[in-house]
Amino acid sequence: MNCQTAESMVNRYIEHDLSVDELENFLEHVENCPSCYDELETYFIVHAAMQQLDEKQEDSVLDFKELLEEDIRKSKRYSRRVCRTDCNCCKLSLY
Numbered sequence: 001m002n003c004q005t006a007e008s009m010v011n012r013y014i015e016h017d018l019s020v021d022e023l024e025n026f027l028e029h030v031e032n033c034p035s036c037y038d039e040l041e042t043y044f045i046v047h048a049a050m051q052q053l054d055e056k057q058e059d060s061v062l063d064f065k066e067l068l069e070e071d072i073r074k075s076k077r078y079s080r081r082v083c084r085t086d087c088n089c090c091k092l093s094l095y
Contacts, residue, residue, distance in 0.1 A: 001029040006036045010043045013075075023079050027072060044068045 006029045012018050013026055030037045045064040 001025050003029075003033060003036055006030060006033065007039055010040050013040065014044055014047050020079050023075055027075060027079070031072075041065065041068055044071070 006026060009018060009026050018026060030040050048064050048067055
């Protein structure tokens with residue numbers, strides 16, 4: 001996977017809308033590409049902060065970097081559990 005492809009998948013990753021194959025390829029790339037990881041981290045932090053504002057959790061302080069690492073760990077566990085199929089019916093649904 002190249003950086004342009006990975007960057008185009010960032011929002012779909014955050015929305016948990018990647019197929020299992022896409023997810024595995026995406027995670028492998030961002031874990032080995034500091035630039036793409038930084039891009040993912042930026043978008044993830046903005047998304048998480050917006051959710052926090054929408055939910056009016058003013059009292060809570062979140063460690064956004066830790067939230068991203070936790071999300072990546074969950075995604076990896078999910079991709080290992082899901083059966084592989086050739087169709088696109090397997091979508092990531094963690095929540």
